[in-house]
Amino acid sequence: MFKPFTLFVFNLNKTNVFIQAKYATSVLPQFSANKYAVERKKFGTVSPSDIDYFKTILSKERILTNEEDVLPYNIDWIKNCRGQSQVVLKPRTTEEVSKILHYCNNKRLAVCPQGGNTGLVGGSVPVFDEIILNLSLMNKIISLDEISGALVCEAGCILENLDNYVREHDLIMPLDLGAKGSCHIGGNISTNAGGLRLLRYGNLHGSVLGIEAVKADGTVIDCLRTLKKDNTGYPLKHIFIGCEGTLGVITKVSIHCPAQPRSVSLGYFGVEKFENVLKLYKSAKSSLGEILSAFEMADNESITSTVNNLKLSNPIGHYPMYVLVESHGSDEKHDSEKLNRFLSEGMETGLILDGTVTSEPNKMKAIWNIRESIAGSGLIDGYVFKYDVSLPLRNYYDLVEDLRKKLGDRVTRVYGYGHVGDGNIHINVTVPQYSKEINSELEPYIFEQVSKLKGSISAEHGVGFRKPQFIHYSQGDTSLQLMRDLKRTMDPNGILNPYKVLPDVASHE
Numbered sequence: 166m167f168k169p170f171t172l173f174v175f176n177l178n179k180t181n182v183f184i185q186a187k188y189a190t191s192v193l194p195q196f197s198a199n200k201y202a203v204e205r206k207k208f209g210t211v212s213p214s215d216i217d218y219f220k221t222i223l224s225k226e227r228i229l230t231n232e233e234d235v236l237p238y239n240i241d242w243i244k245n246c247r248g249q250s251q252v253v254l255k256p257r258t259t260e261e262v263s264k265i266l267h268y269c270n271n272k273r274l275a276v277c278p279q280g281g282n283t284g285l286v287g288g289s290v291p292v293f294d295e296i297i298l299n300l301s302l303m304n305k306i307i308s309l310d311e312i313s314g315a316l317v318c319e320a321g322c323i324l325e326n327l328d329n330y331v332r333e334h335d336l337i338m339p340l341d342l343g344a345k346g347s348c349h350i351g352g353n354i355s356t357n358a359g360g361l362r363l364l365r366y367g368n369l370h371g372s373v374l375g376i377e378a379v380k381a382d383g384t385v386i387d388c389l390r391t392l393k394k395d396n397t398g399y400p401l402k403h404i405f406i407g408c409e410g411t412l413g414v415i416t417k418v419s420i421h422c423p424a425q426p427r428s429v430s431l432g433y434f435g436v437e438k439f440e441n442v443l444k445l446y447k448s449a450k451s452s453l454g455e456i457l458s459a460f461e462m463a464d465n466e467s468i469t470s471t472v473n474n475l476k477l478s479n480p481i482g483h484y485p486m487y488v489l490v491e492s493h494g495s496d497e498k499h500d501s502e503k504l505n506r507f508l509s510e511g512m513e514t515g516l517i518l519d520g521t522v523t524s525e526p527n528k529m530k531a532i533w534n535i536r537e538s539i540a541g542s543g544l545i546d547g548y549v550f551k552y553d554v555s556l557p558l559r560n561y562y563d564l565v566e567d568l569r570k571k572l573g574d575r576v577t578r579v580y581g582y583g584h585v586g587d588g589n590i591h592i593n594v595t596v597p598q599y600s601k602e603i604n605s606e607l608e609p610y611i612f613e614q615v616s617k618l619k620g621s622i623s624a625e626h627g628v629g630f631r632k633p634q635f636i637h638y639s640q641g642d643t644s645l646q647l648m649r650d651l652k653r654t655m656d657p658n659g660i661l662n663p664y665k666v667l668p669d670v671a672s673h674e
């Protein structure tokens with residue numbers, strides 16, 4: 166039976182348990198209700214005979230059909246989107262993924278590939294009743310070359326587990342993000358996740374050495390090399406990096422792990438205004454040079470949200486802006502000389518008003534925890550409108566101030582924080598409950614402003630199903646057409662993660 170898509174908004178009570186659900190909207194904004202119903206009919210609905218077939222591939226306990234068991238896989242972690250899937254499949258091998266997709270493609274059954282389900286744009290949960298293909302059991306580490314740093318593993322490995330593993334071999338993972346304890350490396354790669362240290366270690370297009378992925382028809386594409394250099398034909402692995410599961414399901418990855426830094430320090434500073442944050446960034450680049458591993462900012466509202474809502478303690482007083490500066494180096498003496506120069510310059514010029522610098526792992530963890538908790542802290546206010554944009558640094562913070570003026574006390578908070586070193590700011594607007602009126606003031610306004618400044622409407626979280634109708638603010642017609650052509654070539658029946666990324670390519674006749 167056809168079940169309509171629901172974009173749910175859950176209100177959270179103070180203990181983080183959702184207590185009620187309200188519809189934000191009943192159809193995807195880019196489709197009229199009629200068009201949507203027509204689109205949806207292009208896919209089949211899972212029947213008992215399909216389940217019987219899946220039982221020939223997967224053992225019983227790896228097929229979830231009980232409504233209660235399936236529910237957590239249908240809802241994204243910010244409890245914003247809720248699909249209506251009837252079944253979760255948990256393959257253990259690439260061969261199983263291939264057989265499942267081959268079957269689904271023939272039967273026109275839509276599939277939503279899912280990793281740790283930590284995405285922020287609804288890309289990892291179904292829209293309707295797509296089959297959820299959850300990769301959590303594909304979590305084996307296959308090999309690690311300690312000399313080259315090439316790690317090969319399955320897509321369902323949790324990022325933090327991989328980091329712990331490679332650290333035993335004096336290496337680290339090249340990416341780190343707040344969701345590290347539950348996100349999967351396959352999900353990170355298929356969304357091209359950025360995170361906290363992109364400034365130092367670059368993005369995943371640079372770190373990923375190889376990929377094994379399964380196409381919609383079940384064909385296994387083996388690009389699982391461990392080479393740094395390989396100019397033989399089109400660089401296919403890049404097609405899967407950031408495709409959000411719409412062109413194929415990543416099953417194995419090979420990734421370059423840098424050496425574990427021997428000396429790490431973290432500074433947390435109070436700053437008077439955003440202009441000074443930029444000056445401090447310039448100074449950090451020149452004083453710290455190659456050891457600068459992260460330069461993050463959070464405004465006062467962001468820190469207040471975390472400290473008040475999550476009851477965390479802030480080791481420094483109240484300031485309009487906060488900055489985190491981290492160094493990864495190999496020589497403690499040399500690194501502290503650089504840090505001292507940065508600090509004394511910052512204090513002499515008044516750019517740093519107050520702060521703390523530490524190399525103690527527990528203290529660094531506590532400071533990072535404040536920064537990493539900002540993303541979830543707004544949920545306690547009720548509903549969070551989240552925007553993840555790239556902007557030229559000189560305009561980085563303007564939109565936050567602009568929105569504060571525009572929205573006034575009709576919202577609970579407007580706050581900005583993010584990865585200054587990457588020109589990527591997260592703007593969060595919180596309200597007690599979802600409001601259509603506020604939504605229409607924010608969108609497309611924010612995207613229009615970002616587009617005018619030649620920024621990106623999604624810096625690192627992807628497009629998912631929240632933003633396809635806005636993708637044109639960042640991509641031109643000819644680029645979009647090429648993306649559609651690529652989708653049609655890779656997935657002619659449109660079964661892979663339909664309604665995500667591209668507008669109007671849910672499926673094709």
Ligand SMILES: O=C(O)CC[C@@H](O)C(=O)O
Nearest residue numbers: 285343537540551552591
């Ligand atoms: O939730 C957000 O808006 C941002 C999440 C994440 O990318 C972060 O940098 O903390």
Ligand SMILES: [Zn+2]
Nearest residue numbers: 360584591625
């Ligand atoms: Zn971020």
